[in-house]
Amino acid sequence: MTAMLEVRGLHAYYGESHVLQGVDLTIEAGHAVSLVGRNGAGKTTTLSAIAGFLRPRRGVIRIGGVDVTGVAAHRVAHAGVALVPQGRRIFSDLSVHENLVVAARSVDGGWTEEKVIGLLPALGRRLAVSGDQLSGGEQQMLAIGRALMRNPRLLLLDEPSEGLAPKLVEEVGVALAHLRAGGLTILLVEQNLALASAVGERMYVMNKGAIVFSGAAAELAAAREIETRYLGI
Amino acid sequence: MRRVATWLAIAVAAAGLVAFPYWSAGWESSRFATTVLRDILVFAIFALSLDLLVGFAGMPSLGHAAFFGAGAYAAGIASQRLATSELAVTLAAAAASAALLALVIGALVVRTAGIFFLMLTLAFAQIVFAIAFQWTSVTGGSNGLAGVGRPDLFGIDLSSSERIYVLVAVAFLAIALGLRAIVHSPYGRALVGVRENERRMRALGYDTTRLRLSAFVLAGTIAGIAGALSAYSLRFVSAQDVGIGTSIRGFVMVLIGGAGTLVGPVLGAAIVTYIERVLSSATPVAETVLGLVFIGFVLLARQGLVGIGRAAWAQARR
Numbered sequence A: 001m002t003a004m005l006e007v008r009g010l011h012a013y014y015g016e017s018h019v020l021q022g023v024d025l026t027i028e029a030g031h032a033v034s035l036v037g038r039n040g041a042g043k044t045t046t047l048s049a050i051a052g053f054l055r056p057r058r059g060v061i062r063i064g065g066v067d068v069t070g071v072a073a074h075r076v077a078h079a080g081v082a083l084v085p086q087g088r089r090i091f092s093d094l095s096v097h098e099n100l101v102v103a104a105r106s107v108d109g110g111w112t113e114e115k116v117i118g119l120l121p122a123l124g125r126r127l128a129v130s131g132d133q134l135s136g137g138e139q140q141m142l143a144i145g146r147a148l149m150r151n152p153r154l155l156l157l158d159e160p161s162e163g164l165a166p167k168l169v170e171e172v173g174v175a176l177a178h179l180r181a182g183g184l185t186i187l188l189v190e191q192n193l194a195l196a197s198a199v200g201e202r203m204y205v206m207n208k209g210a211i212v213f214s215g216a217a218a219e220l221a222a223a224r225e226i227e228t229r230y231l232g233i
Numbered sequence B: 001m002r003r004v005a006t007w008l009a010i011a012v013a014a015a016g017l018v019a020f021p022y023w024s025a026g027w028e029s030s031r032f033a034t035t036v037l038r039d040i041l042v043f044a045i046f047a048l049s050l051d052l053l054v055g056f057a058g059m060p061s062l063g064h065a066a067f068f069g070a071g072a073y074a075a076g077i078a079s080q081r082l083a084t085s086e087l088a089v090t091l092a093a094a095a096a097s098a099a100l101l102a103l104v105i106g107a108l109v110v111r112t113a114g115i116f117f118l119m120l121t122l123a124f125a126q127i128v129f130a131i132a133f134q135w136t137s138v139t140g141g142s143n144g145l146a147g148v149g150r151p152d153l154f155g156i157d158l159s160s161s162e163r164i165y166v167l168v169a170v171a172f173l174a175i176a177l178g179l180r181a182i183v184h185s186p187y188g189r190a191l192v193g194v195r196e197n198e199r200r201m202r203a204l205g206y207d208t209t210r211l212r213l214s215a216f217v218l219a220g221t222i223a224g225i226a227g228a229l230s231a232y233s234l235r236f237v238s239a240q241d242v243g244i245g246t247s248i249r250g251f252v253m254v255l256i257g258g259a260g261t262l263v264g265p266v267l268g269a270a271i272v273t274y275i276e277r278v279l280s281s282a283t284p285v286a287e288t289v290l291g292l293v294f295i296g297f298v299l300l301a302r303q304g305l306v307g308i309g310r311a312a313w314a315q316a317r318r
Helices: A043-051 A073-078 A095-103 A113-119 A136-148 A166-181 A193-199 A217-222 A224-231 B001-018 B030-056 B067-080 B087-109 B114-134 B161-183 B186-196 B198-203 B208-234 B244-255 B263-282 B286-300 B305-317
Strands: A005-014 A017-029 A032-037 A058-063 A083-084 A154-158 A184-190 A204-208 A208-218
Touching: A005 A043, A005 B305, A017 A032, A017 A043, A017 A058, A017 A184, A017 A204, A017 A208, A032 A193, A032 B198, A043 A073, A043 A083, A043 A184, A043 B087, A073 B198, A083 A136, A083 B208, A095 A136, A113 A166, A136 A154, A136 B087, A136 B198, A154 B244, A166 A184, A166 A193, A184 A193, A204 A217, A208 A217, A208 B030, A224 B114, B001 B161, B030 B161, B030 B208, B030 B244, B030 B263, B067 B087, B067 B114, B067 B244, B087 B114, B087 B244, B114 B186, B114 B244, B161 B186, B161 B208, B186 B198, B186 B208, B198 B208, B244 B263, B244 B286, B244 B305, B263 B286, B263 B305
Parallel strands: A032 A184, A032 A204, A083 A154, A154 A184
Antiparallel strands: A005 A017, A005 A058, A204 A208
């Protein structure tokens, strides 16, 4: 069976700073994986490299078996990858409806505006409101909804719980669990271990640009040394 | 019902605008007013095209006059060298020349942003200005291109000042409505997306370089049409039409009126042209007034007249 995402020996730099030092990561189609680690571990950089924003110096990235290493971001998006970025990055001058429509990629039986609102009902009441009028939670829902409008095969999320109240984090978790149950392949980067464990069937722990642990959420919970040393718990 | 009433009012206003020289014929200053209004509309088209770049696509160009001038020269040269006054030929020559020039310059500048984009557009426009100024055998050099023929439209003579005004007014309305449709289309929303966050648009699958280039060529083409209309109106093209003065004039119009709106550039064109054409005959300090107005908007009202109007409307509704 071909993995939906396969990252092998990924090395990437910011200038002379060696940020990713041989990242290996695999996600089977229809599975959800969480990538956790302390600030500066290289989680967001890994997502940037997968999404095509950072050209790796070494290593391979395959989406559905197709090599997309170093491919431009818009071509990676056409390969079926959608990124929910850190800090939401919604278009503040566009309405909720326009934010969704601008991302739309029509697929038979795929995500439509109606389906997105069905999953994230808070957006349905704010369709005509411009992005800068939304609360942090609504902006996060919109960022997820906008990514779904791309009808992705692989959804990348970069710290969707950042800056959200616990109740809203719970809502994000429910939405992601629903997507996972629907068969969408998910790579979730999170600092919130509870959310990461709830969504990810498999956990990767990252430290200093490399994967230092991979296993089921329960295995990570049992590995107290890993949690203490790399996650500061 | 309200929507129908709104469009009916717009249709009546549009008809009134197009027929202005005829229903104002009894006024003592009708001809002067028609000329000023015609110039306002020509520059409103130019400012609208610049606003597509600055306000919607987030590409502040200081070289937009290159396309205005290219259109003006192409229309003038076509009417003289091709010995035809057919509007379809001379206007098409103007639009095609401006589009081609915008494609060449755009291909080289759209990958840049901010101050680099500003400087590169200015540099390319200065090259076009130098060519216009020095290629005397074609452009007339410092003497300009005089005696540009006014066009015919399928046998209808448009040489009278009233008819050339009607041509300009119809072109203005068509372009304004066309741009309205464009900025409200998915393409227009994508341009706003590029302006707000180009990286995000790439993540959504957009080839933003191509998107920016298409906007650059579209804006250049419309500016070229404005240049052709200017050449028909004034029957003269000069190197100043390509110069930085014309680019800055367009920029001032957009900023005073309000970037990122369709009404703003039209209001800006009206104010700037009024100060230059009407106020300047009443006071020798008209240019100073224009400078002060511009400084005032930059310091106090960066959203322009439209922004002031929106803020007042929001205040009144509270």
